[in-house]
Amino acid sequence: MDEDILSNLGLGVDGAEPDQEDTQPQDTIDIDNTERKRKIEQLEWMECPICLDTPRSGPIYSCRKGHIICKECQPKVTQCPTCRDKHIDCRSIIAEKLLESTLKDTPVSCKYRSSGCNSEDLVINLESHEISCMFRSVRCPAFHRGACSWLGPLNKLIQHVILKKCAQVVKAKPPYSYFVSTIGDFAQDQTVFSKNTATHWKPVMLISQEALKYFCYAIFYRDAQGYWFAYVRSISPPSTMNTLRVEIRIKKSGSNEDCDTYVYNGRVSSSDASEQEIRDSGNYLMMRDGQVKKFMMEKTIMEYNITLKQIEDTTQPLN
Numbered sequence: 371m372d373e374d375i376l377s378n379l380g381l382g383v384d385g386a387e388p389d390q391e392d393t394q395p396q397d398t399i400d401i402d403n404t405e406r407k408r409k410i411e412q413l414e415w416m417e418c419p420i421c422l423d424t425p426r427s428g429p430i431y432s433c434r435k436g437h438i439i440c441k442e443c444q445p446k447v448t449q450c451p452t453c454r455d456k457h458i459d460c461r462s463i464i465a466e467k468l469l470e471s472t473l474k475d476t477p478v479s480c481k482y483r484s485s486g487c488n489s490e491d492l493v494i495n496l497e498s499h500e501i502s503c504m505f506r507s508v509r510c511p512a513f514h515r516g517a518c519s520w521l522g523p524l525n526k527l528i529q530h531v532i533l534k535k536c537a538q539v540v541k542a543k544p545p546y547s548y549f550v551s552t553i554g555d556f557a558q559d560q561t562v563f564s565k566n567t568a569t570h571w572k573p574v575m576l577i578s579q580e581a582l583k584y585f586c587y588a589i590f591y592r593d594a595q596g597y598w599f600a601y602v603r604s605i606s607p608p609s610t611m612n613t614l615r616v617e618i619r620i621k622k623s624g625s626n627e628d629c630d631t632y633v634y635n636g637r638v639s640s641s642d643a644s645e646q647e648i649r650d651s652g653n654y655l656m657m658r659d660g661q662v663k664k665f666m667m668e669k670t671i672m673e674y675n676i677t678l679k680q681i682e683d684t685t686q687p688l689n
């Protein structure tokens with residue numbers, strides 16, 4: 371047999387064994403690279419054609435022809451995006467098994483890579499990154515009053531609200547996250563107190579070095595029956611949200627008197643929470659017209675101070 375073939379097979383001639391020390395590390399690297407490439411390719415096969423992401427966990431659904439759809443997208447569609455088959459509730463057990471074994475040791479990119487995130491890690495670590503990724507998709511705070519449908523990466527949010535005037539931006543008086551501003555009445559002779567429809571003021575973005583991490587904004591709202599609501603929402607992950615506390619203090623503009631001041635001390639709400647969820651949670655200051663009218667000074671309805679602080683997370687289990 372040809373000597374070269376023998377050495378390619380790892381068999382030396384005349385008992386001359388190939389040098390283990392020299393060859394093994396090189397072979398291992400090649401195998402690792404090939405293995406890694408193969409796994410990345412496998413993950414690509416499992417890419418969902420709707421969100422274009424590799425599912426992070428099962429179940430993985432498929433149509434009758436075997437085109438897969440991830441569990442997040444499956445409830446949102448009525449037919450297979452590849453072949454239009456209406457039966458999209460088959461389970462792809464083989465894909466689920468392959469996914470599970472491949473993801474165990476193959477790093478994947480953060481799902482917000484198209485927005486600019488370069489993070490890459492094992493799925494088990496990546497999930498906590500993605501919850502707080504600075505490139506994750508968020509809605510404009512004006513979404514809740516139906517004034518803006520912008521959905522974009524978090525790192526572009528402040529730029530968006532300033533450019534499109536979707537929110538009023540209030541900067542803190544350092545060193546604390548302490549914000550002072552006012553809310554006004556309608557121009558001309560109309561007053562909000564005579565309205566029998568709901569009135570939403572622009573969300574108020576609370577900007578300070580500290581508060582920038584939490585992306586908090588205050589909401590002021592008067593419903594059709596003359597009930598006023600003031601509360602703070604935050605675009606932070608639930609673990610951070612639980613540690614945020616806010617004080618909303620409403621008073622007469624320019625007054626330092628202690629009387630006729632209403633205060634809320636408590637939690638902030640998620641930017642994802644519905645109005646109903648916030649009503650149910652009780653995390654707001656509520657007033658009636660009669661109370662609010664006491665604060666009026668010409669076209670300024672009221673002045674407010676908001677203090678934001680972070681406390682230790684007491685919901686974490688003790689180790």
Ligand SMILES: [Zn+2]
Pocket residue numbers: 418419420421422423439440441442443444
């Ligand atoms: Zn999907």
Ligand SMILES: [Zn+2]
Pocket residue numbers: 433434435436437450451452453454455
């Ligand atoms: Zn199909």
Ligand SMILES: [Zn+2]
Pocket residue numbers: 480481482483487488489499500503504505
């Ligand atoms: Zn990311």
Ligand SMILES: [Zn+2]
Pocket residue numbers: 510511512517518519520530531534536
């Ligand atoms: Zn907007």
